Amino acid sequence: MSTAMLARSAKAAQHETCHIVTLTPDLARKWLERNTHNRKPRPGRVEQYARDMTAGRWEFNGDAIRFDHNGVMLDGQHRCHAVVKSGVTIRVLVVDNLTPEAQNTMDRPGVREMRDQLGLAGEYNTGMLAAILRRLVAYTAGSRSIDGGRVNPTQGEMREFLDTYPQVREAVVVSVKAQKYLSCAPSVVGTAYYICAECDRAAADQFFVTQLIEGIGLTATSPARALAKRLNDLGSTRGRVNGDDALRYIFVAWNAYRAGRGLTRLQAPKGGWTAANFPNPR
Template sequence: MNIETLPTLTHIDGPTAVVVDVTPDVARIWLRNNTHNRKLRDRAVADYARDMAAGHWNLNGEAIKFATDGTVLDGQHRLRAVIEADTTVQMLVVVGLDPAAQETMDTGRKRTTGDVMGLRGEASAHTLAAILRRVWAWKHGDYRFTGNYAATNRECAQLLAEHPEIRRSTEIAVRTRNAFPHVPQSILGVAHHLFSAIAVDEATWFFQRIADGAELPIGHPVLALRARVTSERLDSVRMPESRHMAYLVRTWNAVRERRSLDRLVHPPNSSMPMPK
């Protein structure tokens, strides 16, 4: 069967499935028949392309689907990603579908990184996933966690394989949040991971003091942090994650530099400080 003409076969009696090595050239040919589909989402294409280029795209049973007249019903983002990644990807292809079947495609809930971590048996799976996504964003220069350049499930799994210590950061984040519920767990976990890479023992002490505030003298930066985030929460101020992160970094840097800090401030338009 010629893979270039595969989707245009209209004489097939009912749907037929076949596994195909989809090359960029084949993807281009098939996309000529992408005449009745939803708007292409560039971010989804970019996410898929990164996984494909990294060799993280597996044959998983999800199919490129064609109607009886050859129209692409499902799979335009994957086909475009093959072109963007400039690589060949093995895919399941289904032809001979009723065009009306398109209305019921992609209606299920997408499997999240938290779901994947849960299936792997990871503790605090959804918190771990949130921390992984933000650590990945930070490493790629998204210091404000805008989500404009987000990690895929496979990229998060790869990050965890390369940095298994993030599991410990997740544990510390959950424990700290339980004791002091004014900073998001995901941001606590990112900060612990970054600070531990600089000075692990100091990071351990730092997060213990965020949790309990014990035995800290007046003017200590951790007291300023606790007072600031508590005050803003009591005032029902909706704080972006980036401000929480900036507060943590400024406090950490002040502790490392042995500076007193009576009041913690981070102007809204300020750049993100880097931990030292």
């Protein structure tokens, strides 16, 4: 950096300030009036932040809301919208008097993902665990889609789920076993295993591990046999089965297994899957 550039940088730094502010919904509304040079807000992200704030999961982490020397908001619009939406007051770090050009270096790639957070917490198979947690939080929130449905879980929601239901880790073991044998995302199998184990753990171990994955004790009409064939047939034509479809087929086969009813084939209902014909596990 040249001497002139160093001098300009030092001069600018004299005017930059940072402080912690109690951000109320009313103050957030006033700040959003200064949000005149920014990308369009993402409603999904606002909804995520607002859910965490409402549930008390929002943590002060030092990420700043930033303004330039003209008072224009450069960063922080999603947090402000979420405070307004949730009605919750939070503490935030505020940096003022930045140059407008500073916005060009914000929101660069490299966000710490859920798998990274789990790794820092000492978890194993963190990618699989994160995928199962994401699917389970969406499912338990009432979404009948675990592949990009209306519920997009936050990291706080996933951490809370794992803390409340540590047996999710057992589903990871099943997923790892399944990934060599079935043509669907192994995290879908782990998700289904967890949900079905809540109904009957011993039956879930027998159906998923012994029969579906290991192929032991199958007959011509075993639901697990029909399920494996359906998933692998679809996988041979589509590459990998859609996660939502796989979950539905798994639940149909599981319900047949639990009822002691034989199956020789599996297929979607006429007209396709709907909320009305979703096969809830029993």
